[in-house]
Amino acid sequence: MATQPDNTKVSDEKLVRGAQKGDMVAFEELVARHRDKLYARAFSMMRNEDEAIDLSQEAWVKGWQRLKQFQGESSFVTWMTRIVINLCLDQLRKQKRHRAESIELLEEESGGVERQMLPVVAANPTERLERAELRARIDRALGQLSYEHRTVLILHEFEELEYKEIAKKMQCSIGTVMSRLFYARRKMANLLAGFKREELS
Amino acid sequence: MNQKSELRLQSYLDGELSPRQARRVAEWSSRDPEARALLGELKMARTALAGNEPELHLPESREFYWSKIRREIERAEKAEAGFLRRAWFSWRKYLVPLAGTALVAILAISTARFGDVTGADESARHLAEVENLSEHTGAYSFRSHAENMFVVWVYDQNQEAPPEPEPEADLILQ
Numbered sequence: 488m489a490t491q492p493d494n495t496k497v498s499d500e501k502l503v504r505g506a507q508k509g510d511m512v513a514f515e516e517l518v519a520r521h522r523d524k525l526y527a528r529a530f531s532m533m534r535n536e537d538e539a540i541d542l543s544q545e546a547w548v549k550g551w552q553r554l555k556q557f558q559g560e561s562s563f564v565t566w567m568t569r570i571v572i573n574l575c576l577d578q579l580r581k582q583k584r585h586r587a588e589s590i591e592l593l594e595e596e597s598g599g600v601e602r603q604m605l606p607v608v609a610a611n612p613t614e615r616l617e618r619a620e621l622r623a624r625i626d627r628a629l630g631q632l633s634y635e636h637r638t639v640l641i642l643h644e645f646e647e648l649e650y651k652e653i654a655k656k657m658q659c660s661i662g663t664v665m666s667r668l669f670y671a672r673r674k675m676a677n678l679l680a681g682f683k684r685e686e687l688s
Numbered sequence: 689m690n691q692k693s694e695l696r697l698q699s700y701l702d703g704e705l706s707p708r709q710a711r712r713v714a715e716w717s718s719r720d721p722e723a724r725a726l727l728g729e730l731k732m733a734r735t736a737l738a739g740n741e742p743e744l745h746l747p748e749s750r751e752f753y754w755s756k757i758r759r760e761i762e763r764a765e766k767a768e769a770g771f772l773r774r775a776w777f778s779w780r781k782y783l784v785p786l787a788g789t790a791l792v793a794i795l796a797i798s799t800a801r802f803g804d805v806t807g808a809d810e811s812a813r814h815l816a817e818v819e820n821l822s823e824h825t826g827a828y829s830f831r832s833h834a835e836n837m838f839v840v841w842v843y844d845q846n847q848e849a850p851p852e853p854e855p856e857a858d859l860i861l862q
Contacts, residue, residue, distance in 0.1 A: 511758065511761075515754050515758075518753070518754055518757060519750050519754070522746050522750070522753060523743075523744065523745050523746050526744060526745075526746040527741070527742065527743065527744040530744055531741070531742065531744075536747065540746070540747075540748065540753075543746075544753070544756055544757050544760070545760075547757045548757055548760045548761055548764065551757075551761050552761075552764065607725045607726055607729050608729045608732065609725060609728070609729075611732050613732070613735075613736045618740065621736065621740050622740050622741070622742050622743060623742070625736065625737060625740055625741075625742055626742035629742070640737065643702075644734065644737040644738060645737070645741045649704070650702075650704060662695075665695045665698060665699065666691075666695065668698065669694060669695055669698050669730075672698075672729075672730050672733040672734065673729065673730070673733070675733045675736070675737070676729045676730075676732060676733040679733075679736060
């Protein structure tokens, strides 16, 4: 009986080349290596476990189907992450069509009330925090942001995209991206400061 | 501070300003305490997030997660193969008339281009089978230089027998 090759020590690049030639065993190894990363990205955007699993699996299927288009300009995992982000954005847009615009968003677009209500955080609430604790607090704070604010933060801070790239992905103007990023950062700072206060009290 | 100034501070933080604009904002934020405080807050939020993306683990086993992906890949490939097969069958009925039309066009063009220089036997009439690459069609051509006439007879080999050669063609195109 033929045994499956041990791909655990093979580089991503070599596995990708194999998968591009139709080697599904190589592709499975890529999935095993990067499934947590893709799931985490989907979850950070959707905040729903089932949707994150479904969308990350859909991304892998699309990745396999488009594998010949991957030329290696970025790393394979970056390329796959872009696919899952696009799927999440599509899903979020569909969901948005089914719900009313939030008052918060209207305020953001008109630019007024929200910023007056947020005090400037002077002391750094993340000082002396263990990394795991900081990550847990960031995750908690992300869960409390609107999806527009959360998405723009993820794309700018974690994916390191520029304003214009985010605008293209989110199908909005650069001005809207800047405005959303500004309020998202301010809210994040205030949420982290709130968690610090909770801890102290 | 107005919204434009706030967003300018942020653009400065993100390196999205020209060197000249960046110098201006740096000077302004060093003089203005409100701008300095806001810039500090934005910087803190950015620094806290950088490299601290929450780490999550997929709540499913490798095998279970992969099995759904593989099933979906195989289902999509089968669906695509089925679509291509259906597309081929639906297009095949157009192949015979298309091949015939193309043949007529090629022959007509070559005759128009070279007809005048084949004057060795002006009075000759030719009826000849035309070689073509289609398995489904056959073609005969009839040419008369004297009558300035060229006819191509295209037929479906499955349905129609080739025409018997006759001294004069019934159908005349001029």
